[in-house]
Amino acid sequence: MANKTAPDSSRRSERSRRAILDASLALVGEVGYDKLTIEGIASRAGVGKQTIYRWWPSKAAVLLDAFTAGVDEDYAQGLPDTGDLTADLKSVLHATVDEFNDPAFQAPYRALAVAGANDEELSRTFVSRLIEPGIRVYADRLRAAQESGEVAADADLRVAAEMLLSPFSQRWLMRTGELTYDFVDTLVDLVMRALRPGSESV
Numbered sequence: 001m002a003n004k005t006a007p008d009s010s011r012r013s014e015r016s017r018r019a020i021l022d023a024s025l026a027l028v029g030e031v032g033y034d035k036l037t038i039e040g041i042a043s044r045a046g047v048g049k050q051t052i053y054r055w056w057p058s059k060a061a062v063l064l065d066a067f068t069a070g071v072d073e074d075y076a077q078g079l080p081d082t083g084d085l086t087a088d089l090k091s092v093l094h095a096t097v098d099e100f101n102d103p104a105f106q107a108p109y110r111a112l113a114v115a116g117a118n119d120e121e122l123s124r125t126f127v128s129r130l131i132e133p134g135i136r137v138y139a140d141r142l143r144a145a146q147e148s149g150e151v152a153a154d155a156d157l158r159v160a161a162e163m164l165l166s167p168f169s170q171r172w173l174m175r176t177g178e179l180t181y182d183f184v185d186t187l188v189d190l191v192m193r194a195l196r197p198g199s200e201s202v
Contacts, residue, residue: 019045020052021066025108028063033111036063060115060122067108068129075133079141085150086192088141089164093184100172100179113173135161142195151195163191 023044028036036059042049056062080088099105116123138161145151151160167187172179 016045016047016051017055020047020055020062021069024059024062024066025104028111029104029107032107033063033114036111038062060112060119063108063115064112064122064126064129067112071130071133075137078137081141081144083148085141085145086188089188089192090181090185093164093168093188094181096168097179097181097184100168110173135165138164149197152197155195160191160195163194164188 020041023041024036027040027044031040038049038052038059041059041062042052045052052062056065079092082088100109112122112126116126135158139157142151142155142157142160146153146155146157151157164187168179168184171177171183177183
């Protein structure tokens with residue numbers, strides 16, 4: 001009698017988990033955060049509600065995991081370093097403009113921003129898993145430029161990174177203007193003017 005291999009429960013669990021995360025991202029883009037439900041996610045993913053509740057306490061937690069999946073690997077690569085900080089920053093922020101203008105990206109990010117405004121724990125988790133690592137990646141690139149003499153030795157690199165990222169996020173979240181290559185080029189030029197050796201330190 002042929003031996004039967006027992007089902008791989010870990011593989012099945014990972015398939016279910018991936019289906020749930022994918023379903024949450026798809027649905028929030030289709031129906032919005034207010035109408036997103038655990039029931040809807042479960043139905044789209046082909047799992048029971050209890051499967052979701054076994055891993056996540058709320059729809060916000062599901063969406064946060066879905067949205068930040070793979071972020072650690074992306075940040076581990078760091079920012080490019082061609083020896084030209086201005087060009088590198090503009091290149092990265094051009095790609096970020098494209099990402100933030102993608103409807104598939106906008107829906108979950110805006111949903112999490114809205115949910116976080118009313119949920120301190122969610123907001124802190126979002127900051128620790130996405131915002132803070134992003135700031136550190138920029139600060140690391142600025143530190144390399146500081147060591148090579150492109151950035152003033154006394155510049156506060158944390159503040160400098162926030163000078164680049166905060167206006168970008170503000171414009172996008174509050175829709176105070178179009179998020180364009182020209183905008184980020186101007187932003188980078190202004191920040192670099194303040195960071196170059198001989199400028200007023202920040």
